Amino acid sequence: MRLCQEYRKMEKHELGKIDFELIDDAFMALLQSYPDPMTADKIADLRNKFRDAFTGWLEIEEAA
Numbered sequence: 001m002r003l004c005q006e007y008r009k010m011e012k013h014e015l016g017k018i019d020f021e022l023i024d025d026a027f028m029a030l031l032q033s034y035p036d037p038m039t040a041d042k043i044a045d046l047r048n049k050f051r052d053a054f055t056g057w058l059e060i061e062e063a064a
Contacts (some may be wrong), residue, residue, distance in 0.1 A: 039048050 027047035031040060
């Protein structure tokens with residue numbers, strides 16, 4: 001039940017440009033902390049997936 005309530009809250013929240021920039025900056029800070037190569041690849045991959053998802057949501061909102 002609690003999980004459903006949390007999900008409904010997430011549905012109503014829109015990720016804004018400022019939120020996106022903060023998350024992207026966090027990924028960049030992680031990459032600049034000189035992680036081992038395997039971790040750096042995972043961080044870069046996650047950052048790219050996040051950017052693709054955010055861009056996709058922007059396209060959906062513009063089309064609506």
